Amino acid sequence: MIVMTKDTMEIVREQDVVPFRNRVREFSTRIGMSLVNQTKLITAASELVRNMLKYASGGKVILEIISYNAKTGVRLTFKDEGPGIPDVAMAMRDGFSTGRSLGLGLPGAKRLVNEFDLKSNPGEGTTVTVIHWKNGR
Amino acid sequence: MNTTAQVLEKNKERILEKWMQNQLSDAALRDDLMTNDELQRQSREMLDGLLRAVSKGNYDNIYDTDFEQVTDTLRDISITRARQGFSPRETGAYVLSLKQSVIEVLVEQRQDDTSMLYREIMQLNTLLDNLSILTFETFIKGREEVILRQTDEISEISTPVIRVWDGILALPIIGTLDSARTQVVMENLLQEIVNTGSNIAILDISGVPAVDSLVAQHLIKTVSATRLMGAECIISGIRAEIAQTIVHLGIDLSNIKTKASLASALHLAFSMTNLEVRRTERHKGPKLMR
Amino acid sequence: MERIPILKMGPFLLVTIQIDLYDRLALTLENDLINMVSQTGARGVLIDISTVSIVDSFMGRILGNIASMSRIMDAETVVVGMQPAVAITLVELGLTLQGVYTALNVEKGMELLNTKLGDNLELDDDEEEDQDDRND
Numbered sequence: 001m002i003v004m005t006k007d008t009m010e011i012v013r014e015q016d017v018v019p020f021r022n023r024v025r026e027f028s029t030r031i032g033m034s035l036v037n038q039t040k041l042i043t044a045a046s047e048l049v050r051n052m053l054k055y056a057s058g059g060k061v062i063l064e065i066i067s068y069n070a071k072t073g074v075r076l077t078f079k080d081e082g083p084g085i086p087d088v089a090m091a092m093r094d095g096f097s098t099g100r101s102l103g104l105g106l107p108g109a110k111r112l113v114n115e116f117d118l119k120s121n122p123g124e125g126t127t128v129t130v131i132h133w134k135n136g137r
Numbered sequence: 138m139n140t141t142a143q144v145l146e147k148n149k150e151r152i153l154e155k156w157m158q159n160q161l162s163d164a165a166l167r168d169d170l171m172t173n174d175e176l177q178r179q180s181r182e183m184l185d186g187l188l189r190a191v192s193k194g195n196y197d198n199i200y201d202t203d204f205e206q207v208t209d210t211l212r213d214i215s216i217t218r219a220r221q222g223f224s225p226r227e228t229g230a231y232v233l234s235l236k237q238s239v240i241e242v243l244v245e246q247r248q249d250d251t252s253m254l255y256r257e258i259m260q261l262n263t264l265l266d267n268l269s270i271l272t273f274e275t276f277i278k279g280r281e282e283v284i285l286r287q288t289d290e291i292s293e294i295s296t297p298v299i300r301v302w303d304g305i306l307a308l309p310i311i312g313t314l315d316s317a318r319t320q321v322v323m324e325n326l327l328q329e330i331v332n333t334g335s336n337i338a339i340l341d342i343s344g345v346p347a348v349d350s351l352v353a354q355h356l357i358k359t360v361s362a363t364r365l366m367g368a369e370c371i372i373s374g375i376r377a378e379i380a381q382t383i384v385h386l387g388i389d390l391s392n393i394k395t396k397a398s399l400a401s402a403l404h405l406a407f408s409m410t411n412l413e414v415r416r417t418e419r420h421k422g423p424k425l426m427r
Numbered sequence: 428m429e430r431i432p433i434l435k436m437g438p439f440l441l442v443t444i445q446i447d448l449y450d451r452l453a454l455t456l457e458n459d460l461i462n463m464v465s466q467t468g469a470r471g472v473l474i475d476i477s478t479v480s481i482v483d484s485f486m487g488r489i490l491g492n493i494a495s496m497s498r499i500m501d502a503e504t505v506v507v508g509m510q511p512a513v514a515i516t517l518v519e520l521g522l523t524l525q526g527v528y529t530a531l532n533v534e535k536g537m538e539l540l541n542t543k544l545g546d547n548l549e550l551d552d553d554e555e556e557d558q559d560d561r562n563d
Contacts, residue, residue: 018447021481036324039480039512043520046483050450094521104484108520137317320515327511334531358518365514367507367529367536 004072005030005065011049012058020061021046024076027063028132031072037136041074044109048078048128051105056082056125066131073114073133084122092118141243141257142192148242153177153184155241159234163227183210184235196260199267211268212275219279228276229269236265296322298329305406306335307399309374311344319355323362330368337406338363341399343374353388360393369394369409373402431456433463439471439540440464440502441533445478453489461496471540472497475533477508487522494527503528503543507536 005027009020024045028038045061052059059080066075085091094107110116115131145152157177186206195203211232218228239261247254296318301307308326312318326338340359345352356372363370373396375383383390396402407414429452434441440463442456460472472493476482482490494504505528509517517524528543530536 014449014451017449021447025480036320036512036515039510039516040519042481043483043516046481046485047520050483050485104521108484108522111519111521112516136320323515324511327514330531331511334535336531336535361523362511362514362518365517365524365529366509366511367505367531 001066001068003064003066005063007063009061009063010058011052011061014053017046017049017053020049023063024074027065027074031065031074031134033074033132033134034136037132037134040112040136041076041130041132044112044130044132045076047105047109048076048130052078052080052082052126056080059125071133071135073131075129075131078128079125080127081125084124084126085118085120086122088118088120141260142188142194144243144246145191145239146188148246149184149188152235152238152242153181155238156180156184156235159237160231163230163234179210179214180235183207183214186210187235191264196264197267199264199271207268208271211272215272215275216279219276220283225273225276228272232265232269232272236261236269239265296325298325300329300333300335301339301403302406302412304333304335304410305337305339305403306330306333307339307341307403309341309344309399312346314342314345314352314355316351316355319359323359326359327362327366330363330366335368337369337371337409339371339373339399339402339406341374341402342372342379343376343399345374345379348379348382350386350388353383353386353390357390357393371396371402371405373397373399430459433460435463435467435469438469438544439473439537440467440469441473441475443475443478447481448479448486450485453486457489457493457496460493461500464497464500464502469502470544472502472504473533473536473540474504474506475508475536476506476513477510477532479513480510482509482513482517484520484522487517487520487524490524490527494524498526503540505530505536505539507531507533 007023007027009016009023011017011020021042024042025038028041033041049061052061059078059082062075062077062079064075064077066073090096092107092110094104097105106118109128109130113130113132114137115129117129118126119128120126157180160176160180161173186204190201190203190207193203195201198204199208214231215228240258243254243257243261247257296308296310299307299309306326306329308322310322314322326340329335330338340356342348342356348356360370360372371394372390375395375397394405396405404414429446431442431444431446431452434443440460442460444456446452448456463469464472474490474493490504490506497504506524507530509529528536528539530539
């Protein structure tokens, strides 16, 4: 796997979300991702960044353009040092929420991107990595 | 005593000649796809690179930079041959006939030292086998690219959106509906709804061979997306066996308007848009010539 | 503080969202809109999202909330002009905006509201067939 472009953004306030979404759009436009796939990736990013703000009061996101096996894609890594997720399997379930929301954030984001990985240690924080390929598969 | 590389270098022209002979004697070689001159040039380039790598004493690792020229040429040849429609046999024979020629020359040159010959043949055997594996890998990759491109083209052309009436679109789906295809269908349909400002879309699945729960899921998604845009979606072309499968699988389509035929779907679309089709009473018009 | 303008058009309210919403702005809109329905006694709310490129689960929930709250106050909500990419993404996300009416554009949304409220508003006496466009 080759990383072609890399950028890091700190997300601490709600107002950081809009510039962050624009940055994700910029990255996906740069590799020629179709509008639908862009929209899917940005929506997933929006869900994940909201979780970060809500449960860990912020964190940072690493944006990368990667190339692997002749495929190009955008990889986003969301890192926070919040309380972590005690039951990951439960959190990935549709309709489950500890925060009075629809409970679509995590499972929905997973459905929207090609690759999704969540690592969480209670007390240490959560890292979510998503990859969306240029052609969406 | 000469090293293997020196022996091979000294007999390069002879190896090339034998190799060309071997290649050309293969009855299956397609001289319609490539001229002899081209073949000769390609083969010389390849042999030069190979001897250069061998002279550095590298017999095992074809992914080393020593072999860069060889593997590049070989990949290039395999990919080009895959695209040009060469058979796997023809492509594979390229490296295998080189092995044959190299061994023949070595046998001639090493008549006095069989243990040396044995060692050399073993080494070259492994090396050229590795190269031939690379050839096949690349050849298949080239073919896969062709297939992938065709798949894209097929899904692109196989989802025409037809404007059957002002405000009514029809989309006949032919073939299996997998998730990649659903994506294309959905995108085309929704875009066309925007372009034409249509209120109703008819998805005709007469040409879909089987509906399982996954296909049904895809249909439901398409209908939901259409509704989010503010249009209604009717699914038509539900054959008896499809209806049976849907019920047996316990798929709930009760929220979706379904019709057996495209005609009845169109009828429903008309009534939803307050249109009526009537048979007109034919009055005596001007007399027609008989 | 940024605010999204709400226009009053006869018995309806029209909101055109033209900027990328962050959560607090969306919540303000919900609040403003519901207050406006209550003040004006509007019978319908049109939310034009044709230039919105992203609707995530939070924004989806706000749209649903506005529809449910307005309905309690006897006003129907129509979300108009959703982009194809947004619709596909919402479906994949698992959000189908149940209980929210949708239309292709403002004009069609207006038509839909007029049909829904036709009898009460006495706008047309024709017995039009009630189109069930509700996403349920």
